[in-house]
Amino acid sequence: MRTARPLQTGQPHPHTQATCAFAVAFEPADSRVEHMRRITKAELVTNAIQHGEGAVELRVEVRPCELRIAVTDGSHQKPVLRNAADGEEGGRGLQLVDAFAKEWGTSGDGRTIWCTLSLTPDGA
Template sequence: MEQHVYEVAFLPDPIRVPEMRRAATAFLRRSGISGPVVDDVALAATELVTNAIRHGDGAVHLCVSAVGGELRVSVTDQSPDRAEVRHADVEEVSGRGLFLVAAFAHSWGSSGQETWCTFRYPLGDDGAVAA
């Protein structure tokens, strides 16, 4: 079974968010994954990284992996606080990130330092990424 992994650690600076989105997208395309799931993973990476930068502590670590038809996006920081879905008021301009991740992802969770989500992608009969 093929496994593809992209990992990067960086200091918590909002300027890194679009870079991480582009890196996650490029990783998926290099891994042969295409279609709507690429946009969903890019959105999730953006939201989880933004959350870690805004609410976390210390360096941020992004890991995107693809194995066996499952994509996993994981973001860790040094904060022991678990990420929780907020229900932002209509007039609020932020606070919907985890709500979006929960809506688009197959599953998601937070253990405190790590917040993660998973997505499914199609495999061919040989177990490789379906084109």
């Protein structure tokens, strides 16, 4: 299991209007890598909607050799990586993020959770 680290501050986070849906294509389009990216984005956004407060903001940044996904909401409660019981329907979202992401963490105030994913199919 990886250790989460704080969000690097100093970057502006402008508020944007919410959209109903969007699609982003990334290279390479290897299906395993693409599924990891989609699952990770969906888990972070779902957690913000279910457990956060207020509006939810999604930021996706393409950086050299990696994709950075950040989700911000109004809650100051930091997400917790936990082990769900066998019978529970939920509680595994951050486990998926932890497994797929190169690294992940939260902002100091708990409002933003972020992760980085490799843009190479082999995860290097």
